[in-house]
Amino acid sequence: MNTLAEENYLKAIYHLSLNDTNVSTNQIAAAINTKAASVTDMLKKLADKELINYEKYQGVTLTNAGEKIALHIIRKHRLWEYFLVEKLNFKWDEVHEMAEEMEHISSVELIDRLDKFMDYPKHDPHGDPIPDRDGNFKKHELKPIASLNVNESGVISGVRDHSPTFLQYLEKQQLTIGKKITVTDIIEYDNSMILQVENITTHISREVAKNLLIAI
Amino acid sequence: MNTLAEENYLKAIYHLSLNDTNVSTNQIAAAINTKAASVTDMLKKLADKELINYEKYQGVTLTNAGEKIALHIIRKHRLWEYFLVEKLNFKWDEVHEMAEEMEHISSVELIDRLDKFMDYPKHDPHGDPIPDRDGNFKKHELKPIASLNVNESGVISGVRDHSPTFLQYLEKQQLTIGKKITVTDIIEYDNSMILQVENITTHISREVAKNLLIAI
DNA sequence: TAAAAAATTTAGACTTGTCTAAAAATAAAT
DNA sequence: ATTTATTTTTAGACAAGTCTAAATTTTTTA
Incomplete structure (x- = not known):
């Protein structure tokens, strides 16, 4: 080990x-x-x-050996994050530090059973893919909301910035994983964007738009 | 820390x-x-x-400070053992080593939520009491089956030996936590005991009888 | 109760992972 | 294409936790 x-x-x-x-x-x-x-x-x-x-x-x-180990740690990290959010009701901005410790628990059998217990989730609470026990995962292609034009839509599927501050902001604006958004306007002056998130209208800065990802 | x-x-x-x-x-x-x-x-x-x-x-x-820390670690160990058995379906002889790692995860909030998630269990899979967040627990008084006389009964509530070998043996004989046993005979020659465990009859050595505990 | 045995502590060394300060190599800029 | 700046590596040191071997203290036993 x-x-x-x-x-x-x-x-x-x-x-x-x-x-x-x-x-x-x-x-x-x-x-x-x-x-x-x-x-x-x-x-x-x-x-x-x-x-x-x-x-x-x-x-x-x-090396291949090194990548395999890295992916196994990432698998554990993301499964524990999913557990913390889905089973213990933590918020998505609270789980990183805890998972940072839990990812080092060594038992493979444990993590496989945890995976099964949660019914084999494909993504963690931030939308990042969870590798399977062999280290495989399909990296869903994502692009920033910043790349959309007016009247284009997408489903929020990931974040580029994982900081609690950013996640808390998104949570407050209801900009969470799975939400469908449509760009209704782009302000020329600062490139900020007006979004329709279900039945709410939100105004986000370019900075935010660059760090919030939708499925392609 | x-x-x-x-x-x-x-x-x-x-x-x-x-x-x-x-x-x-x-x-x-x-x-x-x-x-x-x-x-x-x-x-x-x-x-x-x-x-x-x-x-x-x-x-x-x-010292009091030292005991408080020890009890918190033991709380974590036993709650994780309970989780492994009750939620991930591990057997009681399989969980010690894993819990040995998990007990060092530091978040207090995590362990309190885990406790709640499992509905505040009072004992771990081996019958050992789980301290609450303040380190309190009522130590249920236990005594070995070896202390019983013929025709006396008790409910299996703990073990003195936690080794996988012993636990596996007990599992095979259906001598698990919560089972009611009655001593039907004691063999003079070696002090071994004949037990009625629900509708099964089992013969256990004095050694086993000393390490298997019932509620007083 | 003095000698022998057992338990405990000290002394000195080693490994892991880190650091600061200085040296060496690479990259950038005039 | 040299000089300057940046990055990276080396050298030497330190803290945590462990070890072996030797010294010391306590306990046991004759």
């Missing part, structure tokens, strides 16, 4: 890999809240274990 | 305190699977934090 620190590095590298193929030392340091020197040390260990491909100064990629 | 190691020491000391008021270094070392020298080191740290009363060579007791 891997240590808690190793798991956190692999997870961070996985997430960063979604934006950049090669992940840099500084990116990891920022993501994991450590110093670059500490990251370098850990990268050597992970490379020794053949969980990452690492060449000095060149950044890293996950 | 306390480290994982500290939590494990406090828990071990609590359990050992139930049998001996003063817990010795060697007892802790055995319980926690470390060496006596390591225990001494940790005892100093716990004493500095005022979680235990420690005087060199004299063994330790928990």
